[in-house]
Amino acid sequence: LAKTTQPISMDSYEGQEVNITCSHNNIATNDYITWYQQFPSQGPRFIIQGYKTKVTNEVASLFIPADRKSSTLSLPRVSLSDTAVYYCLVAPNAGGTSYGKLTFGQGTILTVHP
Amino acid sequence: DSGVTQTPKHLITATGQRVTLRCSPRSGDLSVYWYQQSLDQGLQFLIQYYNGEERAKGNILERFSAQQFPDLHSELNLSSLELGDSALYFCASSVGGLAGTDTQYFGPGTRLTVL
Numbered sequence: 175l176a177k178t179t180q181p182i183s184m185d186s187y188e189g190q191e192v193n194i195t196c197s198h199n200n201i202a203t204n205d206y207i208t209w210y211q212q213f214p215s216q217g218p219r220f221i222i223q224g225y226k227t228k229v230t231n232e233v234a235s236l237f238i239p240a241d242r243k244s245s246t247l248s249l250p251r252v253s254l255s256d257t258a259v260y261y262c263l264v265a266p267n268a269g270g271t272s273y274g275k276l277t278f279g280q281g282t283i284l285t286v287h288p
Numbered sequence: 289d290s291g292v293t294q295t296p297k298h299l300i301t302a303t304g305q306r307v308t309l310r311c312s313p314r315s316g317d318l319s320v321y322w323y324q325q326s327l328d329q330g331l332q333f334l335i336q337y338y339n340g341e342e343r344a345k346g347n348i349l350e351r352f353s354a355q356q357f358p359d360l361h362s363e364l365n366l367s368s369l370e371l372g373d374s375a376l377y378f379c380a381s382s383v384g385g386l387a388g389t390d391t392q393y394f395g396p397g398t399r400l401t402v403l
Binding site: 204205206208210215216217218219220223261263265266267276277278279280281 | 290292321330331332333336344346376378380386387388389391392393394395396397399
């Protein structure tokens with residue numbers, strides 16, 4: 175089962191680009207990578223998902239190198255409202271015995287300063 | 289608003305007691321996931337149901353059990369409660385049964401306090 179590691183915290187300033195990396199060295203072939211955002215006392219919210227290379231949507235980009243042992247969430251031009259905890263999730267797109275656990279990282283606390 | 293509802297919002301009880309947490313998924317979603325979030329453990333996956341059947345199991349204690357009913361709502365039962373069970377319990381739902389590619393929509397959570 176893939177174990178994920180993220181930085182505990184990061185600081186940034188408004189208008190900057192922020193990159194948060196998640197390490198998942200033993201990712202399996204059928205695992206996908208998903209990032210979620212969580213504000214205090216709220217449930218996590220989906221940001222972006224990918225399998226390999228680069229994925230972009232209206233709020234973020236996700237970069238996954240060829241070996242897939244890490245992934246980087248990129249938030250362009252952050253604002254104060256992006257202050258939150260960011261989790262990466264590695265989970266398989268298949269059933270079977272490997273589907274025992276959904277592994278969320280410990281989360282990265284991003285603080286955006288004025 | 290994710291469309292996932294959880295009740296109650298807050299629950300305060302004593303050690304040794306039993307409680308039931310309820311979750312209603314988004315309309316059309318067949319999967320329900322349960323998570324426990326405490327300060328020192330982060331977001332821990334407990335269990336997943338898909339269309340009434342258990343699909344995947346995480347670090348769920350034997351004192352905890354869950355089920356998904358024909359109308360697709362789910363209940364998480366916590367018994368013989370201990371102080372360490374105090375946490376936020378989240379329910380999430382998704383359309384299909386594969387967490388790898390299905391977007392999970394999380395509810396607002398139930399905050400359980402065991403005294």
